[in-house]
Amino acid sequence: MKGKLGQQSLSQRVYQQIRELITEGELLPLQRLSEANLSEQLEVSRNTLREGFRLLTQEGLLVYQPHRGVCVACPQVQDIIDIYRVRRVIEIDAIKQSYPFHPALPTMRQAIQKALQLRHQSNWQGVGTANMEFHRALVSLSDSKRLQHLFYSIAAELRLAFNFLGSPERLHSPYIEKNDQLLMLLTAGKINQAVTLLHDYLVASERLLLTAYSQHTA
Amino acid sequence: MKGKLGQQSLSQRVYQQIRELITEGELLPLQRLSEANLSEQLEVSRNTLREGFRLLTQEGLLVYQPHRGVCVACPQVQDIIDIYRVRRVIEIDAIKQSYPFHPALPTMRQAIQKALQLRHQSNWQGVGTANMEFHRALVSLSDSKRLQHLFYSIAAELRLAFNFLGSPERLHSPYIEKNDQLLMLLTAGKINQAVTLLHDYLVASERLLLTAYSQHTA
DNA sequence: AAGTCATTATTGTTCAACAATTATTTATTG
DNA sequence: CAATAAATAATTGTTGAACAATAATGACTT
Numbered sequence: 001m002k003g004k005l006g007q008q009s010l011s012q013r014v015y016q017q018i019r020e021l022i023t024e025g026e027l028l029p030l031q032r033l034s035e036a037n038l039s040e041q042l043e044v045s046r047n048t049l050r051e052g053f054r055l056l057t058q059e060g061l062l063v064y065q066p067h068r069g070v071c072v073a074c075p076q077v078q079d080i081i082d083i084y085r086v087r088r089v090i091e092i093d094a095i096k097q098s099y100p101f102h103p104a105l106p107t108m109r110q111a112i113q114k115a116l117q118l119r120h121q122s123n124w125q126g127v128g129t130a131n132m133e134f135h136r137a138l139v140s141l142s143d144s145k146r147l148q149h150l151f152y153s154i155a156a157e158l159r160l161a162f163n164f165l166g167s168p169e170r171l172h173s174p175y176i177e178k179n180d181q182l183l184m185l186l187t188a189g190k191i192n193q194a195v196t197l198l199h200d201y202l203v204a205s206e207r208l209l210l211t212a213y214s215q216h217t218a
Numbered sequence: 219m220k221g222k223l224g225q226q227s228l229s230q231r232v233y234q235q236i237r238e239l240i241t242e243g244e245l246l247p248l249q250r251l252s253e254a255n256l257s258e259q260l261e262v263s264r265n266t267l268r269e270g271f272r273l274l275t276q277e278g279l280l281v282y283q284p285h286r287g288v289c290v291a292c293p294q295v296q297d298i299i300d301i302y303r304v305r306r307v308i309e310i311d312a313i314k315q316s317y318p319f320h321p322a323l324p325t326m327r328q329a330i331q332k333a334l335q336l337r338h339q340s341n342w343q344g345v346g347t348a349n350m351e352f353h354r355a356l357v358s359l360s361d362s363k364r365l366q367h368l369f370y371s372i373a374a375e376l377r378l379a380f381n382f383l384g385s386p387e388r389l390h391s392p393y394i395e396k397n398d399q400l401l402m403l404l405t406a407g408k409i410n411q412a413v414t415l416l417h418d419y420l421v422a423s424e425r426l427l428l429t430a431y432s433q434h435t436a
Numbered sequence: 437a438a439g440t441c442a443t444t445a446t447t448g449t450t451c452a453a454c455a456a457t458t459a460t461t462t463a464t465t466g
Numbered sequence: 467c468a469a470t471a472a473a474t475a476a477t478t479g480t481t482g483a484a485c486a487a488t489a490a491t492g493a494c495t496t
Binding site for chain 4: 252253254264266270284285286287
């Protein structure tokens, strides 16, 4: 019934669509996804939908329960801890590879501008997205396809965790200035200082999120 | 037509089966996988097979060409470089987390024993497998689900690269002793020395593989 | 209210079909 | 004969229906 124009396969599209629903907070943890419903809603067959499900399951955004279908993953405290551990490893390694005219630096600058603009409009969801774009650009300093891919994956999980908590502004907003500082250090080639800043930044961010989590649980 | 007993889904089984065919060297780079053929051979439907294909594609072991199907990935030199970059990041970080009675250490010991035994039987493919088991255990020192998963993935790619070259014994054999040294340093708590040893080990291994690659190309 | 059994809904998997695209063969022409 | 164009075959991309296996629901009994 579908004459396709776009290059990508349908299952790939489905994968991205659901992924976006999750990272944008339209789908929340523990929510079950019915194959019948979703396949009708996204206008694809169940088989195609299931291909997308598998991808998202492997990525950790969906959880599979045999014969009971999939539901949106619910990041546990230990996941937060693990994710930040990975972030420290990947991001710190990435900035160690930085050099003054790396093409990622302008991209980081753009992300900061975008975040500032969205904060001015009080679009906190957008600020969160821009912040993640900054860090994705940062990771691309590593020039490593595989490390970038892993970060792409955990960034989505992290987004899910933030949305879980209702993503209040205070969780993202103060970091824009930190990002700016960090970028300045990198453009100046002050790697060691940048490493320290980023490390502290990540530790603080983790603590904030864990605190919010414990309150949310209680 | 299938009454299933095993817990895992069929597509998961298919995923593992094909994965094994690749890591064990039965399927070589650039080989095209016909849906009709393979689905008959593995006794699953095309739809189920395709679910497995997608997983392997996301993992980088298969390459997808729209309307032309999938073929086994062919690791390029830049992939080798990237993989070793990731290995250094992950493995060195992992051993920094080591402590004397970490449960991963006995597993590493077992892998060494297994490798020695298989070397004695001149089973080089097996030695390669055991070597990878050693390093997988090493990475589990990190206690990070996500870093372990990434390593699981790149280990398979690496295996593919080795098989591509015909996996001559000299590529693996001399490393058993290095593994042993490394493990002794870890059990003794001499982390710094272990880091140095592992780093040099990985650099040397990368160089060896890249050299073999350039010869293979020529 | 707790436990058993029948009923219903959902997932797991297959199959057959057909549109869209690519590969191959045949025909045509210079 | 070589090169190219057209026709044909094969493969992938996607669907919808079917049915078995399992889980969820609800009625019934005590």
